[in-house]
Amino acid sequence: MMQFPKPEPLTLILLDLPNLTRLASGEAVDLGDLRVLDDALPPPRIAEHALSQLKIGTPAEWCVPFLIVSDNAVLGTCRFRASPADGCVEIGYEVAESQRGRGIATQAVRQLIQIAASSGQVKQVVAHIVPENLASSKVVSRLGFLRSDAPIDHDGTTVVLWTLSIAT
DSSP states (O other): OOOOOOOOOOEEEEOOHHHHHHHHTTOOOOOTTOEEOTTOSOOHHHHHHHHHHHHTTOOGGGTSOEEEEETTEEEEEEEESSSOBTTEEEEEEEEOGGGTTSSHHHHHHHHHHHHHHHHTSOSEEEEEEOTTOHHHHHHHHHTTOEEOSSOEEETTEEEEEEEEEOOO
16 A cells, blocks of 8 residues: 655635635736645636625635645645535535645545534535545545435536535
8 A cells, every 4th residue: 555645734724805816817826925836726717606605795714715735835725615504515625736645635624624513504514526536535435424326417517425414
């Protein structure tokens, strides 16, 4: 079995509005002293979605991407897609290709679960994952998410629904 170095502790930092706007426009972001690894930031459509959620009054922590930061470098992002509805919230995450396989996504998703649980608003966390994305499926499986039996159509893409119930 291949061994990977254990990742350093991660910090989640909410992306600020000026950089979210730049990202949505395809412009370069300015994260000060943070180094941004290639493909660590989400595509503009993710930032556009967050901006549209902010416009309808969604609190930033429920729609704006969190930067996944370790050792002064942005390794990827993770987020909630919208405010919890009926006790359920959806997550998404991506890690720079050079950093995959090191447990970074697992640590980041674990932190999202903790944020959701501590809000008192969430009873279930869900992830929609395309069937071919085995790495993401392993992340959520490792954290106790359960896979649904039937694929579903989500935003025009066939995905598998993974769910995690949060003890209240």
